[in-house]
Structure formats: C-alpha cells, structure tokens
Amino acid sequence: MTRRTLAALAATTLTAAGLTMTGLSSGTAQAADATPGYSVRHITVNVKVGPDNHPCVVDADIYKPDKASRTNRKPAILTTNGFGGSKDDSNESAIGRGFVKQGYVVLAYTGLGFPSSGCKITLDDPAYDGRAGKQMVSVLAGTKTYLDANKRPQRIRYVAQESKGDPRVGMIGGSYGGQIQYAVAMQDKRVDALIP
Numbered sequence: 001m002t003r004r005t006l007a008a009l010a011a012t013t014l015t016a017a018g019l020t021m022t023g024l025s026s027g028t029a030q031a032a033d034a035t036p037g038y039s040v041r042h043i044t045v046n047v048k049v050g051p052d053n054h055p056c057v058v059d060a061d062i063y064k065p066d067k068a069s070r071t072n073r074k075p076a077i078l079t080t081n082g083f084g085g086s087k088d089d090s091n092e093s094a095i096g097r098g099f100v101k102q103g104y105v106v107l108a109y110t111g112l113g114f115p116s117s118g119c120k121i122t123l124d125d126p127a128y129d130g131r132a133g134k135q136m137v138s139v140l141a142g143t144k145t146y147l148d149a150n151k152r153p154q155r156i157r158y159v160a161q162e163s164k165g166d167p168r169v170g171m172i173g174g175s176y177g178g179q180i181q182y183a184v185a186m187q188d189k190r191v192d193a194l195i196p
Helices: 004-016 092-098 126-143 176-187
Strands: 038-049 055-066 076-080 107-110 161-162 170-171 191-195
Touching: 038 092, 038 126, 055 092, 055 126, 076 092, 076 126, 076 176, 092 191, 107 126, 126 170, 126 176, 170 176, 176 191
Parallel strands: 076 107, 076 170, 170 191
Antiparallel strands: 038 055, 055 107
C-alpha cells in the first residue's frame, strides 16, 4: 500500500471511531484528547486574607466542559481538599472529573497552608480560609482575575449567574474540605448550596 492509501485508511478508521487525525502529509497523528468532553487548566489566584490583608497565592485547577462558553454558561462547583491533601489529590481529581462530565464547571483549589498555597494553615478560620474561598467564588463570577500557566491574568466568562457577579455555585468536599464550606458561606452569600 502507498503512504497516501494508508493515511486515507487510517483517517477513515479513526473517523468511524469518532476520532480525528491531523498532520497526514507528514505521516504523524495528533494524540487524541486526553480528557474528552472537558479540559483541565492549572491556574493560580492571588488572594488577601486575615485582618491585615496578608497576600497568599492559591493553587487551583479549572475543569471546564468543552461546551461551556459565554453563550452556553454552566453552573459551577467549588471544592477544596481534606487535611493534608491538595487540589489534585485523588479525592479532588475524582470530584473534578465526575462533575465536569455532568456539565459543571469545577474549580478545585488547594487549601491555605497546604502544598503550593503560600500561606499558613488556620483551621478553616472564616477570616482566612473563608475570605480565600470568597475570592475563589469571585473568580467563578468573573469579577476577579486568575493567572494562567503563563502568568497572564484571565477571567472566567462561562459560569451561569443568578445575577451579575453572582455565580450559580455550590461547594462540595470532605473532612477539612467539608468544614471550610461553613467558613466560606459565612463570608459569601453567593454560595447557593453546601455538601460538607
């Protein structure tokens, strides 16, 4: 078989399987999407917490359904880790993947004081953890910027809103990530539901 015939056969087979192949002229195929139906993007968020507005950097991941857009906004889930965990431990990853596949935007973040957070543990203190969580809600609202992997400021414009600046958002998490929901809700009435 010629190279052109092989390329045509491969393209036909992949198309029948619901996949696509690019770069046929060079004979190489682009890898299939590792997360079909959604994407995961690493971000950081600069927050200020405590009575002295101490700066912290929050490490987070955004799970975005492929169909979410400015014109097709999706409800959101905010989640953080149990004590000793992080935004991408097995529990948080399972929450992110599970809910994004159901059509939710998921913002999973590492709690203050845990790996890459840049602050101390304050045991779900509303003035610290609650204020940090409130600023994460603002990221979902599109009223606060986050930094992408290239440290460029960005805004989320694909989360459904109750009203301008009020995202349709619930929180879920276990252990430390369950208790923090009360600290965030004390600081922010925009949170619509809690599942601690």
